[in-house]
């Protein structure tokens with residue numbers, strides 16, 4: 001990715017708050033907010049529909065090509081959000097990756113309130129429990145670019161303050177969310193739906 005603009009990624013499983021935070025952050029930084037799922041859907045960059053997961057299948061190659069065009073289109077900071085960011089955005093040129101985390105037992109309530117099927121809730125809650133997005137982000141971008149943010153019970157504006165202080169180099173990044181050591185996790189892993 002040959003660019004000079006600042007590229008910031010926000011990832012995390014569905015329902016952790018990516019869109020909320022990306023939108024506030026792009027306002028704060030006077031940047032451009034790109035929601036990868038919305039981009040793919042709006043521009044027809046999909047290959048079909050996954051009825052098991054109840055979601056469209058994003059055409060990774062065409063979405064990557066389109067994103068590269070967007071990167072070249074300006075100089076303002078680019079705030080890119082998507083749980084599959086690592087499949088689209090190449091590591092060169094990415095300055096920071098924020099992995100949003102939310103206590104799985106709270107995430108479960110959020111996803112159930114959206115009317116997701118029990119299977120879809122379970123898949124996403126388990127992905128959060130097992131740090132799937134964190135592992136993928138570290139694999140794709142390296143530990144030094146990745147920050148984990150536990151947003152549970154934290155006001156969006158406070159999260160923006162944390163992110164901007166990391167971006168200014170006033171605060172170091174942390175990795176260390178561990179849901180499995182919480183007693184609530186046992187119940188979620190114990191089966192049922």
Ligand SMILES: Nc1ncnc2c1ncn2[C@@H]1O[C@H](COP(=O)(O)OP(=O)(O)OP(=O)(O)O)[C@@H](O)[C@H]1O
Nearest residue numbers: 013014015016017018019020021151153154155156
């Ligand atoms: N820090 C927060 N504290 C409390 N509620 C929040 C916070 N951030 C987001 N929310 C709320 O949680 C819900 C999910 O947030 P949001 O839609 O931003 O998640 P998302 O990660 O973009 O989900 P998806 O991947 O499905 O698009 C929304 O109702 C939002 O208002």
Ligand SMILES: [Mg+2]
Nearest residue numbers: 018019020035
């Ligand atoms: Mg969203």
